[in-house]
Amino acid sequence: MKLLRVGPVGAERPALLDQDGTLRDLSGLVADVNGELLADDSALSRVRDAAASGELPALDAEGQRIGSPVGRIGKIVGIGLNYHCHAAEVGAEAPAEPIVFMKAPDTVVGPDDNVLIPRGSVKTDWEAELGVVIGATARYLSSAEEALSHVAGYTLVNDVTERAFQNERGGTWDKGKNCETFTPIGPWLVTADEVADPQALGVKLWVNGELKQDGTTASQIFPVGEVVRYLSHFMTLHPGDVIVTGTPAGVAAGQPEPKPFLRAGDVVEVEIEGLGRQRQEFKSA
Template sequence: MKLLRVGPAGAERPALLDGAGVLRDLSELVDDIDGRLLADDAALARVREAAAVGSLPELAADGLRTGAPLGRIGKIVCIGLNYTDHAAETGAKAPAEPVIFMKAPDTVVGPDDTVLVPRNSRKMDWEVELAIVIGRTARYLSSHEEALAAVAGYATSHDVSEREFQTERGGQWDKGKNCETFNPLGPWLVTADEIPDPQALALKLWVNGELQQNGSTADQIFPVAEVVRYVSQFMTLYPGDVINTGTPAGVAMGRPEPKPYLRAGDVVELEVEGLGRQRQTLEQA
């Protein structure tokens, strides 16, 4: 299923995109698309059945905002330097173990919402990523099979970064990763049954119409199953948690000088194969 949330920010309603590309209203069946729903097999079965028999009312999509496809996100765990080519372009060695950092859930916005350039920003960068959405409580997982069983679905994620804040202002990476609007998510949460191989997905990103990133999840150093298993050794994952799995080469930081960092007025478009496309216009905070 392709699950999504539509409507004004803070007042989104749950919806489904059916096989014909028609937007369907789920608000009579479920309160929201969130961890509680993803952990409820019976509720998900009711949604699937209603979609299959065509009983869901149609929603007029014209002019309707698409929000992030997941509400009440618990935490966002991020994996850094998870593509060999991206590590190389930044001058870093490929890590022996996954690099983990966190983003606050309040960085999440809709896939086409405005992204704000922070005040005093000089090195704002783009990163297209595959996001994992957790659907089962996961702690100390012992196998890749257990890890994949904990995955509810996947989404397109934009891990926006401010490199000067991240690496030149002291401390950890948090200052460059947690500015407001720094994690557009969606448009859809695609359930795991529709993505038989998460290691065979193309990722692309354009800035002002020019292709900047063109990679594949096949090139991840630590694949989805290992990422989920590994993270569960250090923290408990709950339904509604999100894991951003890293970005391929092609970011501004990896380019020759003068590096083409983002500025107000730029337009960023990105997609992960099968998970939908985003488009953001940048404005000054």
């Protein structure tokens, strides 16, 4: 299933995109697309049955804002330098263990919402990433296979990052990752049963129509299952939590001087195979 949330900020309603591209209203069946729903197999079965029966009412998609496909996110966990090609382009060695950082849930915006360039920023950068949404509480998992059974689905994330804040302002990545609007998510949450192999997804990003990133999740240093297993030994992962699994080569920080960091008016588009497409216009804060 392709689950999503549509409507004004703070008043999104649950919806489903059916196989013929029609937007269907889920608000008569479930309260929201969030951790509570994703952990409830019976509720998800009701949604699947209703979708198959054709009984869900259609929503007029014209002019509808799409929000984050997951509401009330508890935490967002980022994985740094998780593609061989990206580590190489920024001159870093491939890490021996996953590099972990946190993003605050209040940085989340919809896939096509504007993104604000922070005041004083000179190095705002893009990062197209596969997002993993947890569907069952994960603690001390023993294998990657077990970890994948705790995944509700997958989505698309632009892990926007201010590189000077990240690397030059005291040595903590969180400063460059947590500016307002820095986590566009969506358009959809594609349930795990419809993603045959999360390590076989093409990842692309364009800036002002120019292709900048063109990679594949097959190049991840730590695959999705291993990332979830690893994290479960350092923190409890709850339904609705989002893991942002790293970006392939092609970020501004990895390009020759003068590096093409983002400026007000730039348009970024992100696409992952089977997970949809985002579009953000960057504005001054």
